Amino acid sequence: MKRCLLLATAMVILATNAWVLVSAHRNQRQPVGGTLRLTERELALAEFPAESTVTILRLQWDVPSESSRWNRLAVWLNAAKLAELGFDCHVPVDDPDARRHYGSLTPRPAFIVLEFEGDAWRQAPPDRKSRTRLFAVDAGCDALPLRARYADTNRYAMVRGTVRLVFEDRNPDDAVSSRMPRLGGSIETLMPSAIFVPQPHRRALAEFRRPEPRPPEDRGQPPRYAVTVSWGAHYEPWVRDVVRLP
């Protein structure tokens, strides 16, 4: 009996690993999520202990926003878009029960459209423009209609993420009560938001890891490397190429 149980344990471990491998393989068969050539601005090296040789890039992205602050409250995530994403927005925002209702809604998964060097970036305020050129410009429950609307796979990437509904009682910029509460939305996270860099691409980035990634005061300098990233059939990314920029 014990032998059977141990064999079953080993089988579960092996089957789980096999499932992850097959899933990753199927994802990388076709880059339907898009292929973007991003730079250090959009893919920053994650910090690791000095001894570590692990190389991970973190996606740096922004959203078109009314506020000048660095936040993820997207201007296009209005009540209509939130309802389209599946949030229950039937309670009027001035209803006494609105705060309780909207406070009880959980984030929902969605497909997020990331635009590289597009209108959203061009129209961004200067301080935000210099941080990244990758902007989240749309979201949807279904990937195919989004891809039809944003057909250029070299400019628009589709990724998985989660969207949170935000019930705004006050306008944070004015610091006074706004006349009407309103519904907004923020992109809580992209999944995955970190991209592992395997061999042989890691070698090209090795010199930028030591002694540590670029410090914050150096941001705004020209990027030192460019990375071609594809998002596959499951909208999960992988690194295709890394080059050093002159």
Next chain:
Amino acid sequence: MEPDSRKRAQARVNRIASFKAELAELEREQALILSPEQRTGLETHLERLLAGFSREFGIDATESARRISWGMRVAALLGTAALVAALILFLQRVWGHLPTTAHVTILAGVPLLLLAGAQAAGRRGSDPFYPALLCLAAGVAFVTQLNALGSVLNVAPSPLALLAWSLVALLMAYAYGLRLILAAGLVLLCATVAALATAALGEDWANLMPHRAGFLIPPALVLYLIPEARRGEDRHDFDFIYRTVGAGTGLTALLIFSFEGHLCCHGLAPRVAAALCEILGLLLSAAVVYHGLRLVRTGLVNLGAIGFVVFLYVRLHAWWWEALPKYLFFLFLGLIALGLVAVFRRLRARLGRKASR
């Protein structure tokens, strides 16, 4: 070797030690005096028994041997933790130089090797602590490796990973009779059900707490009721773990809603919903205490008592914190605590009487 045989042998060794101590006391009080022949025969018999148990089951026959065994266990635990840390730091050092195939092989291989180690340790018939320690290490390694594999292959997290972790924990627990690992597996199973239900609603399963804590209640209830429906021998006292995990998970979910009333019972005012959850928590805690008393399980009584006290304090805070001067509030709390101590003393006496019968 069957764990039951080892348990029975350990119980016999403990009885022999008690018998020897009582015999020495009776001889000192001159209530029983053995003849030299009787003494020699008895001592030879007991020594033969203890030597046999020690040889066959690796049981500690004396107090000093038991202390040394505990020292060995602590050393093994610390050694395992240090070895795991060494392995992780070494892998971090070389990880970037390895191809993806090596990553996958190493990650999948580590929990399997630890599992094989547990099997080898169990087969040697040594102290069951060592297979248990290796199983725990294998479980932790599987959780870590799956996370690491997901990172290496840039795979988005899935609630099915919780199911895989849960299955591995449950299978190892049943293979070696490990109660701690069974408890971890059952908690993961409840989390799996809640995560899958959250995902089925089209919501983000990773954000199920605190909003969807209610999804933990049905699986917790099922776990609590499984021992009632099960027939047959409970060799490893797993029924207690099922009930404890079921009660603990269900009461925790209710406690979350008693703080966040707006997250449950749509249609009710948040304060009313929170009060309902607190009262339900109080009643269920009392029911767990009652059930524990009927089953003569101190652990279950304690769990219910802790739940009862926590829910009671939360309710009293909601009622009196604003209305009463703070010194009066704490005075009432103190008096209620003393009242509870008196109730628990009576319960303890009742448990003692029941156990002695």
